[in-house]
Amino acid sequence: xxxxxxxxxxxxxxxxxxxxxxxxxxxxxxxxxxxxxxxxxx
Numbered sequence: 793x794x795x796x797x798x799x800x801x802x803x804x805x806x807x808x809x810x811x812x813x814x815x816x817x818x819x820x821x822x823x824x825x826x827x828x829x830x831x832x833x834x
Contacts, residue, residue, distance in 0.1 A: 801829040 804814050804825075811829075815822045 799829070800825075800831075804829070 804811070809817070811822050811825045815825045818825070
């Protein structure tokens, strides 16, 4: 049995970060965070 992984957006919200804050901390564009949360690749 596998454990359900938290979705990126759920995890980010649980940590109290906005997409903009996460992008800044990760050193990426906000559009990259949006793609991560939508599970899309560039």
